[in-house]
Amino acid sequence: MSHLTKKDRLAIRAALDEQRTKLLRGLKAALEESGQTQYAAVLGKSSGDSADEALAVTLGDLAAARMDHEVRALQAMEAAAARLDSPDFGLCDDCGANIPAARLLANPMATRCVACQERHEHTYSGQAHGSF
Secondary structure, three states: OOOOOHHHHHHHHHHHHHHHHHHHHHHHHHHHHHOOHHHHHHHOOOOOOHHHHHHHHHHHHHHHHHHHHHHHHHHHHHHHHHHOOOOOOOEOOOOOOEOOHHHHHHOOOOOOOHHHHHHHHHHHOOOOOOOO
């Protein structure tokens, strides 16, 4: 039997929907930035200044990294939404303990209890693509 009540699940779904809406707005902004129109002026200078070109490339790389991060976050949100009605939702993937409803309200994508998440972050802190 799940420790999460129907009311908990509804609140978590609402939090997830709110976070998804915010993320989609951010992703839309990142996609608009990826057009790099604001960088075109720097690249369009006929001076051939390599520092300006390097800055434009760096800004483009930052926009791409932001988009990558937001797409991965959106995928995690979609996975959480798909799991939300499962009886296993809210159980730690690592130890099987209950993840408190308050944690899931704050981070509906959480798949670990706080102790296991801290252990995971300590173990993988220097590696790219950490877990939500």
